[in-house]
Amino acid sequence: AQSVTQLGSHVSVSEGALVLLRCNYSSSVPPYLFWYVQYPNQGLQLLLKYTTGATLVKGINGFEAEFKKSETSFHLTKPSAHMSDAAEYFCAVSVFTNAGKSTFGDGTTLTVKP
Amino acid sequence: NAGVTQTPKFRVLKTGQSMTLLCAQDMNHEYMYWYRQDPGMGLRLIHYSVGEGTTAKGEVPDGYNVSRLKKQNFLLGLESAAPSQTSVYFCASSYDRTSGGAAYNEQFFGPGTRLTVL
Numbered sequence: 001a002q003s004v005t006q007l008g009s010h011v012s013v014s015e016g017a018l019v020l021l022r023c024n025y026s027s028s029v030p031p032y033l034f035w036y037v038q039y040p041n042q043g044l045q046l047l048l049k050y051t052t053g054a055t056l057v058k059g060i061n062g063f064e065a066e067f068k069k070s071e072t073s074f075h076l077t078k079p080s081a082h083m084s085d086a087a088e089y090f091c092a093v094s095v096f097t098n099a100g101k102s103t104f105g106d107g108t109t110l111t112v113k114p
Numbered sequence: 115n116a117g118v119t120q121t122p123k124f125r126v127l128k129t130g131q132s133m134t135l136l137c138a139q140d141m142n143h144e145y146m147y148w149y150r151q152d153p154g155m156g157l158r159l160i161h162y163s164v165g166e167g168t169t170a171k172g173e174v175p176d177g178y179n180v181s182r183l184k185k186q187n188f189l190l191g192l193e194s195a196a197p198s199q200t201s202v203y204f205c206a207s208s209y210d211r212t213s214g215g216a217a218y219n220e221q222f223f224g225p226g227t228r229l230t231v232l
Binding site: 009032034036041042043044045046049051090094095096098099100101102104105106107 | 145147154155162164170204208216217219220221224
């Protein structure tokens, strides 16, 4: 079975500061990893994903994440936070043995202070 | 493409009433899912379907039923609503078999239905 742990349910940064949201996963087979973003009163939308190949993946809105197998991590970063980045972020993992289902973390709420 | 749509957007029920939430997708996806989202609990899978005519239980199936009579639609039913079912419900879909790619790739979410049970 796979699992995801997001460290920190709330993260607060100042506008222009580095954003770092942490995600660790557990999987017995090679995983696909995802970051989704949820703006208030909306559904989740894909920010970026790792499937195979390059371990540094770039997504929308200047976000990127690095798959580190040795650390079982997939942390999300953005060099400079913008007010519009305030949202809830979910890390998720899926594997081929699980009938298309993804396992989601509990989410991290990002607050951006002016 | 409309993507994934959900109806209704909001609903208030009294305890014991029944209702059906409709999810529709126009992406030719094989898989569809129903989740509930509660504060501090992330997303929890209620039921899912890997194809027309098939459904399966997720983490929290009690009190809900589903049907997938058509590939593009996935219905979630509450037979006798309880206050514990007050939540935001999201439908999602994934995996277009004809476009290739893995069956366990990203999911596409609807905008959600906010349900309150009094």
